[in-house]
Amino acid sequence: MSRAFSLFLVVITLVLVGCNQRGADTERLLLTGSSTMAPLLTELAIAFENQRGQTRIDVQTGGSSRGITDVRRGLVDIGMVSRSLNDKEDDLQAHLIAQDGIGLILNTANPVVSLTDQQIVNIYTGAADNWQLFGGANEPITVVSKAEGRSTLDLFLAYFKLPVADLRAHIIIGDNEQGIKAVAGNAKAIGYVSIGAAEYSIRAGLPIKLIPVNGVQASTDSVSSGLFPLSRPLNLVTRVEAKPGQVSSTTAADFIRFAQSDKARALILRQYFVPPQG
Amino acid sequence: MYRHKVDIKFVGLLRLLVMLAACIVLLIFGFLLTEAWPFLFSEHGGQLFTDAVWHPTTGQYNLVPVILGTLYTTIGAVSVAVPFALATAIFCQFYAPRWFGRLYTSVMEVLAGIPSVVYGFWGLVVLVPLVASWQGSGASLLTGILVLSLMILPTGTLLAIAALKQVPSEWIQGSYALGLSRWATIKNIALPASGHGMLNALLLQSTRAIGETMAVLMVCGNSTLFPFGLFEPVRTLSANIALEMAYAMEMHRAALYSSALVLMVMVFILLFLNQFQNRLESTANGKS
Numbered sequence: 001m002s003r004a005f006s007l008f009l010v011v012i013t014l015v016l017v018g019c020n021q022r023g024a025d026t027e028r029l030l031l032t033g034s035s036t037m038a039p040l041l042t043e044l045a046i047a048f049e050n051q052r053g054q055t056r057i058d059v060q061t062g063g064s065s066r067g068i069t070d071v072r073r074g075l076v077d078i079g080m081v082s083r084s085l086n087d088k089e090d091d092l093q094a095h096l097i098a099q100d101g102i103g104l105i106l107n108t109a110n111p112v113v114s115l116t117d118q119q120i121v122n123i124y125t126g127a128a129d130n131w132q133l134f135g136g137a138n139e140p141i142t143v144v145s146k147a148e149g150r151s152t153l154d155l156f157l158a159y160f161k162l163p164v165a166d167l168r169a170h171i172i173i174g175d176n177e178q179g180i181k182a183v184a185g186n187a188k189a190i191g192y193v194s195i196g197a198a199e200y201s202i203r204a205g206l207p208i209k210l211i212p213v214n215g216v217q218a219s220t221d222s223v224s225s226g227l228f229p230l231s232r233p234l235n236l237v238t239r240v241e242a243k244p245g246q247v248s249s250t251t252a253a254d255f256i257r258f259a260q261s262d263k264a265r266a267l268i269l270r271q272y273f274v275p276p277q278g
Numbered sequence: 279m280y281r282h283k284v285d286i287k288f289v290g291l292l293r294l295l296v297m298l299a300a301c302i303v304l305l306i307f308g309f310l311l312t313e314a315w316p317f318l319f320s321e322h323g324g325q326l327f328t329d330a331v332w333h334p335t336t337g338q339y340n341l342v343p344v345i346l347g348t349l350y351t352t353i354g355a356v357s358v359a360v361p362f363a364l365a366t367a368i369f370c371q372f373y374a375p376r377w378f379g380r381l382y383t384s385v386m387e388v389l390a391g392i393p394s395v396v397y398g399f400w401g402l403v404v405l406v407p408l409v410a411s412w413q414g415s416g417a418s419l420l421t422g423i424l425v426l427s428l429m430i431l432p433t434g435t436l437l438a439i440a441a442l443k444q445v446p447s448e449w450i451q452g453s454y455a456l457g458l459s460r461w462a463t464i465k466n467i468a469l470p471a472s473g474h475g476m477l478n479a480l481l482l483q484s485t486r487a488i489g490e491t492m493a494v495l496m497v498c499g500n501s502t503l504f505p506f507g508l509f510e511p512v513r514t515l516s517a518n519i520a521l522e523m524a525y526a527m528e529m530h531r532a533a534l535y536s537s538a539l540v541l542m543v544m545v546f547i548l549l550f551l552n553q554f555q556n557r558l559e560s561t562a563n564g565k566s
Contacts, residue, residue, distance in 0.1 A: 061524070063524050065526065066524055140414070142410070142414075142415035142416070147500070147521040148333065148334055148335045148530075149334070149335060149522055149526050163336070164333050165331065165333050165336060170415040170499055171415055171417045171499045171500065171501070171511060172500035172521065173500070174520075178496070181402060181403065182402075185403060185407040185410075186415065186416055188410065189415070
């Protein structure tokens with residue numbers, strides 16, 4: 001309750017701040033949406049601000065759904081949405097800026113090196129509940145899954161053709177970071193997170209490893225080559241009919257062009273995402 | 279009644295502030311109600327208690343496991359924390375040397391000031407793996423109860439010490455003078471006389487445990503299936519809101535506001551219990 005209310009206060013405050021700044025010299029741009037995309041967009045925003053000056057960009061998370069809702073309500077000019085738009089969302093326009101893959105992670109103490117899609121389905125539906133079945137230790141499996149409404153969960157379910165009601169998870173997490181910590185702290189755990197975030201944590205020395213999906217190694221390279229099956233587009237989303245006379249709409253358009261330019265590529269790679277080809 | 283102009287102004291100001299504070303509670307309640315309205319008063323309303331599970335994205339909204347999770351963690355945490363708080367308070371007040379009591383109180387004050395996220399993080403990186411090496415996934419009702427009880431213990435102890443301090447010292451000295459032993463004094467004089475303050479402390483800490491979010495979210499596992507044991511994951515109402523609210527749309531969102539409403543009603547019930555008990559106490563005192 002208190003969290004929801006403070007969220008409400010934050011949104012109201014930002015809207016009010018936004019109103020106040022309309023007349024000022026500084027142009028403001030607010031982005032909301034996917035927590036996967038937020039760190040990347042924060043970096044892009046800083047680069048854009050430095051290049052342009054007199055522009056201030058704020059990035060807030062809240063999930064792809066929030067990005068879409070906020071753009072529709074006109075609260076923000078750009079939403080961050082880490083999936084493709086569906087048929088019901090034809091009032092919105094997607095601008096692809098990068099690709100992200102979802103990888104399955106295990107603790108490095110776990111001897112299992114690969115799982116077939118069917119085995120993963122069995123684990124996540126509770127049909128297989130011991131690592132012994134897959135050549136591991138005689139230990140129960142701790143299944144880590146994402147909370148409902150998150151696009152990572154949606155993509156995971158869509159790829160493995162699972163209805164959400166069939167999932168039998170022991171730990172339900174919010175963001176990638178929490179999932180990585182859950183697997184790093186538990187040798188019996190299996191989870192799925194953004195490959196970029198997983199690679200970053202592996203480099204930081206956390207005891208987790210990515211396993212292949214359908215025989216394809218999970219890495220930013222295989223996502224970039226388009227081979228990795230469990231991947232998703234990272235989109236910036238705007239309304240198709242942006243109202244004329246909106247102060248920041250040109251800034252928004254400039255920012256999207258910047259995010260798709262060559263200058264952005266290095267920043268995208270540095271966040272372990274994959275810039276679109278061509 | 280108020281002889282000075284200053285008094286009148288001051289009372290007016292106080293009244294205004296009190297009204298404002300009361301209005302905020304009403305506003306929050308009204309806000310929750312309007313947000314939950316589309317869910318509660320649609321064909322889905324009854325589903326909160328009749329559906330098979332909580333799968334809001336597929337239109338299933340059973341909140342009972344989550345309500346149970348909240349009750350279990352709260353009752354568990356309070357019943358773990360109360361004996362410790364009581365024992366420590368009695369020790370500090372009656373047995374320990376004065377300097378030790380003071381030191382202990384200040385340590386408790388520091389502990390009470392630690393943000394809940396820190397407790398949660400400690401639970402996640404230390405307690406969860408520890409429990410996992412023993413039983414199950416580690417993220418469970420037990421871990422939640424342990425972290426929560428640790429969080430409410432400091433304030434609980436401080437309130438219990440304060441309640442014991444409220445007992446008139448003449449009573450204690452009188453009891454000693456009559457030749458009663460220390461334990462007999464505690465049992466027959468100090469505890470009954472401070473019972474009211476103790477109960478207040480209990481209810482206050484229960485409301486804190488019920489509303490705690492971040493720490494619980496990090497260590498409880500947050501599964502929405504019915505919890506059947508100490509080592510199974512549970513989700514509390516507050517964690518439910520924190521986990522899903524940011525990502526929820528339409529009916530799912532309204533259902534989450536309904537769960538916030540349920541949480542608020544639970545807290546209200548606790549506060550009313552407190553009020554009721556206070557009133558009972560004062561009428562009892564009036565008669566004697």
